[in-house]
Amino acid sequence: MPIDRRRFCSMLTILAAAPFSPLTRAQSREVAMERISLPKPAHGVPNSHYPVLLYHHVIPPDTADNAAYLEHLFMANGWPPQWRYPVYPFTHFHTTTHEVVGCYAGAARLQLGGEHGPVHDIQTGDVLLIPAGVGHKQIAANKEFMLVGAYPAGFSPDLCRDEPALLATRTKAVQEVPLPKSDPVTGHNEGVVRYWAAP
Template identity: 40%
Template sequence: MSAPLLYSNVTPMRGEAAAQWFITTFAVNGWSGAWRGPIDEAPHYHLNSHKVLGIFEGEADLQFGGPGGQVLRVRAGDVVVIAAGLAHAMIAASDPFEAIGATPGGLRPDLHYGGGAPAPAPLRPRADPVLGPGRGFVA
């Protein structure tokens, strides 16, 4: 996957209700180890794991693929699935802006700075973090 997978307006909830919905939905589908907060402004990537972000407050412009890469505007209610090795960074955001992040199996993602790199084939998730088994990211 050389581009992120964006699910727009997955939930009409906002704030803490949306945060809890993302945590629960991701966990039911095997994406756990949830953390919350903003997104690093420096381009970075993870080689050992995919990552999902559920936006529960505000909006932001996220860049994928390193400097000069694709920019997506994400808003509260959106979900972004990022494949291992795909660089990502927050280049602008509202105040406040917060997201819930998780990984398949709750794996602690390693951290590398730069424009991204081909990842060794990480363990294939058993389910898409939003749609569940056999659909979306894992289909």
């Protein structure tokens, strides 16, 4: 069941101080990954020259609490978790930060890059790292589908829709978002460290 961000952040503070069981403790590790290239603007969606990174099977099979595992993994890698929720059912993007979402339950079909962009199937254990400016939208999902969402430390998202009149301004803002210092899944190895090198 979705919880609001204020209540979630309070709960996270408590959990951060609590000991984690071996099955919950997350460590950075290399996992299977896809790169999804969406370099061109689409209507009012800037998109990005950085590829979307889709990680598979991030959650080990013996994990007791999938959501807590992802939250601890993201936190350990400098991406404090902010919410638990599905994806909005309309195309949107962020101009102030990159975003990572980890599926801890269920499955969904997500569209990336705008209204005519590719559709990807996401399931439990998948993590999607979305660069600033890349459009995303939930096309369909089963009732169990839930995500953990996080952003690099010190950053918070705005919420932008597909509005062509604002494309130039938003594209400029996206280009000013700095590269993250670490990858939310792999830490200082692979991921953004390798594939998001400054152009």
